Amino acid sequence: MDTLIDRYLTAVSENLPAKLRKDTVTEIRSLIEDALDDRSKAEGRPPDNEMMVEVLKQFGSPQSIVAPYLPEKYLIGPQLFPTFSLVISIVLPILAVLSMIGFWVGHIQPNPITGVELAANIAKSIGNMLSTVIQGFGNIVIIFAILQWVLPDFRIKPKEWDPRSLKAVRQPDKIKRGELITEIFFSLIGLIIFTFYIDKIGIYNYVNGQWTFTPILTSAFNNFIPWLDMLWVITIILDTILLRRGSWEVGTRIFAIALYAFGIGISASFISSIPYIYTLQGAFGQLGGIGILKSLVNQALIVAFAIAIIVNTIKIIQMLVNLIRGRINV
């Protein structure tokens, strides 16, 4: 029949690495037996089950006695963790942006989309982005966990450090007045032109001593004007608040995140409707290869709106980071 010591040593053995098992278990057995002998002599009676319980209690649970024999185990150890953080901070935002672009380019539709479709697509694109980011995070963790396992002493040799290379202290709450004033100016220009002079946007030609004008924006573009006006008005309101307050605060940051998300929605909606918001037929209809020209302009516009989405996504991420940091530092 097995004793409590046998059971204890079996449990210890199960928790030890194979190469340490035999030696360590033999050594611990002799130590327990020595301790038992000592106790037996001290108490003047032969060892019994109760005494074994007391001695084993002194030794601690099998897991606790084994723990110091085991090397420290990490999924990603402290040596690799700074590199892991760096990779995460670079790769995840890129994945988020690529996912957004991929989604909206893949949702170019033959007809201009409605507000409900736009809202549904925004929700889908955010879900898609989160899913991509989580998958990316998981994959990076797996790669680093494998690196940790294969190369437990992996370490990137740090460069020689120079205090002069230290970055200036961040002032995330400080506003840039010049940028805000420029933004207000251009928002006003956009608002005025697209509200009052929309019919003046087109191609002007000087032919036979006479100016001719051909509009290029279609009626489909007109559907966007209220949204664009709203975007510019909100931008002007936000920038004015910021200029008055003198710094970023929680409220203005949340306001800005909503504004940038709105901007992403409008850009995405433009990408979905690009072929229908303008026409070159009237201006260049007489030229050959109008189809190729239109295709080139479409692609250029997709790139332009994709850049707008990227910029707004980066701004949202920055705002969120500053918002969270601000909350943590409070």
Add this chain to the structure above:
Amino acid sequence: METEQTIDNLILEMRRGVIVLAVLSQCHEEQYGYSLMKLLSEKGLEIDQGTLYPLLRRLETQGLLGSNWRVEDARPRRYYQLSQAGQDDLPRLIHEWNSIVQMMQRMLES
């Protein structure tokens, strides 16, 4: 209560710092784990099994201790003793310890 716990932890940390030297200093002669634990206890250093035995293994891996198995009283025992490297390095560790003690005395007296 919180402070009491903090102080206990600090004392534990300080005592941990002396364990390596204490163990090495008692291994001029062969010792097995249990006898060493008793020897240290007699001299005032209580140390639990979970700390001592892995430490003996580590010091052996580092080459400061050597070990061999012997059967005594029908019981296999692993005996540890200072290796040649351990004998060479121990005086340096003792010297360093004395310097630390003197430094701390100067610091605490002032």
